Amino acid sequence: MGRIVAVTACPTGVAHTIMAAEALKKVGAAMGHQIEVETQGAEGAKDILTAEAINAAEVVIIAADIHVEQSRFAGKPLFTISTSKAIRDTREVIEAAAALAGGAVVPPAPPAGREAATKPEQRAAGKYIIGVTSCPTGIAHTFMAAEALKKAAEELGYEVKIETQGSVGAKNVLSAADIERADAVIIAADAFVDKSRFAAKPLYETSTKEALHHGRQVIEAGLAAQPEASSSLSGQVEELKKERSAARSGPYRHLMTGVSYMLPVVVAGGLLIALAFAFGGIYAGDQKGTLGWALMQIGGATAFALFVPVLAGFIAYSIAERPGITPGLVGGMLASTVGAGFLGGILAGFLAGYLTRYLNNAIKLPQNLQGLKPVLILPFLSTLLVGLLMIYVIGPPVKIALTALTDWLQAMQSTSALVLGLILGGMMAFDMGGPVNKAAYTFSVGLLSSQIYGPMAATMAAGMTPPLGLALAATLFKSRFTLEEQEASKAAFVLGISFITEGAIPFAARDPLRVIPSIMAGSAVTGALSMLFGSTLMVPHGGIFVLLIPNAVTHLLLYAASIVIGTLVTTAALYLVKRPLTTAQTPAVAIQVAE
Template sequence: MKLLAVTSCPTGIAHTYMAAEALQMAAKELGVEIKVETYGSIGVENEITEEEVRDAHAVIIAADTKVDKAKFEGIPILEATVQEAIKNPKKLIEEAMKLENSKEHIEKVIQPRKKKGQGKKGPYQHLMTGVSYMIPFVVAGGILIAISFAFGIHAADNEGTFPWALSLIGGGSAFALMIPVLSGFIAYSIADRPGLVPGMIGGMLSSQIGAGFLGGIIAGFLAGYTIVLLKKWIKLPKSMEGLMPVFILPLLSSLIVGLLMIYVIGTPVAAMNAGLSNWLDNLQEGSAIVLGLVLGLMMAFDMGGPINKAAYTFGVGTIAAGQPSLVMAAVMAAGMTPPLGIGIATLLYKNKFTKEEKEAGKAALVLGISFITEGAIPFAAADPIRVIPSLMVGSGVAGALTMLFKVKLAVPHGGVFVLPIPNAVEGVFPYTVAILIGALITAIMVGNLKKPIE
């Protein structure tokens, strides 16, 4: 029996490859041949060929983003989330092995999964598809802006200089494309290629009228479902169907989305954005600490899952063209803390971890300093009752402390590697202290809650 699989997470960094490895290991244990194609941040790897599709019994698509299923036409497809593939790979493979090529049997196997809410897609998948395409623009733009700050906080004001060029590339270009790309690929996830044009136009309008991230998300969903409805409502003769994708759909959808964004949606959403910005600017110390605590708990709760991504996206939304943000500082500190805390725990409490876990702890330290929260997932999956609360407490404390210390961050990613860049972080020393305290709290809690290895 031959199975195929595709894995894809929003960032394409950790979950994608962890899910692939989990499926491969489970298949080996079950004596099943499997090939896993990964949709990572560097593109498609281990690509499945047409010949392999012809020989396959079934395909597992474990993804939180849109995956093109066209090449798998004719074989049974079992859809799941990335988290399912990481936590229950054997179950997915066993379900895929039961699939037969009859439509009735596939529905019989998959319907119970839908009732349990497993493998669900819908709005979350569409949003995560947009976020996955947006993140590289955010990271590249943010780091370039931070490097321009190294020449002086106002060095980019001098037109024609190198800092000015860096700021133009990062802020004037990468950051300017951020919301249109988010909107465009939300619409693409809903309506395929026809959704890109109205989605990106709606996102660009959202940026121009001050509706920001929230407006961009609304524009993406509006564009996608507008295309779906237009395709359903407009029926043309066969001889004129070629006009739909290149003329009728782009024109009508762009007009509808554009007018709604300008005259209906834009003004109230822009007002909400301005209100949120004012609220963040005027946060009292107590409220700021509570916000940092909540963001920290969210970052550690599912380590790269939807709650983590919601906190991260909120943090990114508070960085306007490279302006330092209290919220982004709390989010990154809280995201670094889980793997760092786990790594430190494996060093301090060696009798509580297996040899394999100690080796994984070294990798977790590297992932932690790089702001890849997913480095803690293997430990959380192995012992969730003890590990997840420990991670959440440490991250909550780290987020709250950054707010207490009034640390600000001008970049959306990079971990410790952005700390040496002048002006990228306002308060490097207290920021480092906050992260270390959070990580140590996690390490101590994990070390004391876990039982010794016999």
């Protein structure tokens, strides 16, 4: 039995996070593994992994669609995939992680103060040692450990190359030729270091402190280490690894990281604006000193003013780590100031992140001055360049485009509104929380900064109908659904009213060709009706519970009717396309939603 720890995370921290966690726990237990899972999202971390659990684990699985801090897993085999992969291909993910763990053989550290025994041939000329040093700040211990290892290796007559990693990124990066030529690999780190590129090489892991104080022993322990056993993984596992690499650095993940940090700001601001209208009427912001005015100052003048800078800041953070936050925040604030809105904020975030990362790699400083880069040089230069570009180059044309979009949305006639609602609704149901769903949602949330609230109402309503329609169909037409699906329908109903579209995933995973078109039809109808009725929504999340807040939704009864009608359309479509199951059919689903 293997011991596994895992972290699951998605932008909201609700649907994909919880479903991936439950899938890993259930399938892991069925495979004979002992697994603990921590969940992360907009509300923070739950079931936080203890230091004891991490130390005892043989491998760490990160199933995430947003940035997850990995420094506490230093020295552990780490396998990273998306939450959707963890939900749909759980067994393959666990098998791949177990295979990764099985390949790591770490020898015991040599006793401090005593030189480890070394074979004569290990001291032969021509030995080439490579290494990686890393600490959380990437300044002092990182470079001091690198120098100590270099000095010790040279004293022993070995050629050496050490890569340093930290808050300013990797320096003196090891090439594929370096790794191929190396006789041993040493990782002296207090933060996470990816070991996958060192497969089949003798590898020794230790702390930066050990490298600093006992560099000679660490070098000899590295040469005494056994090569990592290479394992032949299936094609599916190779595909998972490729996806892991792409997801970790892809623009989609950077955007979703920004959205995940932005959402709490938008939700709080939207609710406070709705309450301001409830207490002070539509002109609450003009009645200085009243409760309605105070709520409008908190929600509209402050929280809503922050959400574009927060979006940009954390997009940049996902790309360039901490040095990207300052230029991202400033670029996002300038996007709001010059009228470029959320579109400008997204561009500012990506510009700040990639520019900061480029400057970090391009600027070369002596090692004793490296500490200036993350706190002085990078924030100053990148903020200056991003600011000038936003004011003179990017801001003006984006403002024109956003103004045109805003004017078109405000002047939409019934036919145009219906078409937009159809498109947004279909997108919300297409992949149930995936990139297409998130694109429609992010577009609608971004429009809130321009006081355009109709698309937000359409997307939330359309996101509720897939699990609601499936839950109703599984209740009314039991012969067309397995026992597991009938049981899962109870949870799907709760997820539906909570605006968690991912509640439809277990049904779609088993029968995608019938389920996905059916839920898209219902969501498209709901989105179209919501736009046609002129419903608006001040808050980007909350499901049916938001409807209870005064003035959060306009045309409330018609809005509720659009959700009901879309649910019925989905249910009717499922009745038509799904046939009664025969007794010979296996009543199993890919993943059950835990109640």
